[in-house]
Amino acid sequence: xxxxxxxxxxxxxxxQGVPRAAPEPDGPMPVVGRGGRRRDQALALGWLVVAWMLxxxxxxxxxxxxxxxxxxxxxxxxxxxxxxxxxxxxxRALLVFLITxxxxxxxxxxxxxxxxLRFGYRxxxxxxxxxxxxxxxxxxxxxxxVISLVPGTLIIDVDRVEGVLYVHVLDVRGPEDITGSRxxxxxxERRIVRAIGSPAEVRRLDLEPAERRNHP
Numbered sequence: 001x002x003x004x005x006x007x008x009x010x011x012x013x014x015x016q017g018v019p020r021a022a023p024e025p026d027g028p029m030p031v032v033g034r035g036g037r038r039r040d041q042a043l044a045l046g047w048l049v050v051a052w053m054l055x056x057x058x059x060x061x062x063x064x065x066x067x068x069x070x071x072x073x074x075x076x077x078x079x080x081x082x083x084x085x086x087x088x089x090x091x092r093a094l095l096v097f098l099i100t101x102x103x104x105x106x107x108x109x110x111x112x113x114x115x116x117l118r119f120g121y122r123x124x125x126x127x128x129x130x131x132x133x134x135x136x137x138x139x140x141x142x143x144x145x146v147i148s149l150v151p152g153t154l155i156i157d158v159d160r161v162e163g164v165l166y167v168h169v170l171d172v173r174g175p176e177d178i179t180g181s182r183x184x185x186x187x188x189e190r191r192i193v194r195a196i197g198s199p200a201e202v203r204r205l206d207l208e209p210a211e212r213r214n215h216p
Contacts, residue, residue, distance in 0.1 A: 045071045087138075087196045094195040101191075104150055104184075112151040115171050123171040127156065128178055130185040134193050134201045135163030143189045153181070 045068070052067035053059055097187050132143060137160070144155045144165055157166040169181040193201050 017111055021119070025027060044075060048074060070119065087198045087201065090195055093191070097191040097195045100142070101146065105132065108153075112170065124173070125168055125170050126172040126178055126181075127166060127168050128182055130165045130167060130182050132163045132165065132189050133186070133204050133207070134189065136201070139189065139193060139201070140165070142192050146188050152187075190198045 010079050048071035049064065052070055053063050056063050058207035071172065115121065132139065140158060140160065140163065144158055147165070147167060148155045152170040155165055155170045156168050158164070159166070167181065167185060169177070172181075173179060190205050193205055
């Protein structure tokens with residue numbers, strides 16, 4: 001397996017020489033009222049129920065009730081840090097994201113199948129570091145989940161402080177494949193932010209790294 005990261009590491013254990021954006025100044029955390037917390041918990045419960053039913057592969061009243069019970073138990077006994085949604089839903093951009101995701105899912109599945117069926121071929125993999133432009137927990141989570149769902153790519157680590165995703169990619173033949181893989185991750189982030197991000201987050205997509213440092 002080839003590695004996009006140079007050998008060696010710093011005091012924190014992270015590889016040196018990884019291109020990443022400089023730390024951004026943290027703005028004031030938004031104050032979330034009781035209504036906002038209940039809304040976030042309801043959204044989290046809804047996603048947990050959907051995930052439960054997808055795992056079982058059956059839409060039924062029994063799975064719905066079981067999913068609700070499991071979701072409530074997870075939220076009560078394993079509370080997560082609050083992730084408040086401060087973005088804006090854009091139906092057209094969301095539709096573009098869904099269509100593109102399905103197309104990439106089919107294309108990547110065919111590519112992985114072709115690699116698996118190629119007799120005597122040993123694909124090479126690489127681990128690449130991709131600094132995201134929007135470092136919110138929600139964007140990191142959604143981008144990582146979408147990337148992991150596409151065959152041939154897998155998130156192996158997330159640097160929450162620096163906003164960096166470490167991605168394992170399959171079938172790397174040269175530097176152009178590494179560059180293309182990094183661009184695909186950033187394209188996923190761009191489509192997610194344009195679909196549900198705030199106006200400030202959408203503007204950050206077009207800023208250069210130096211500008212992002214001075215544009216909280």
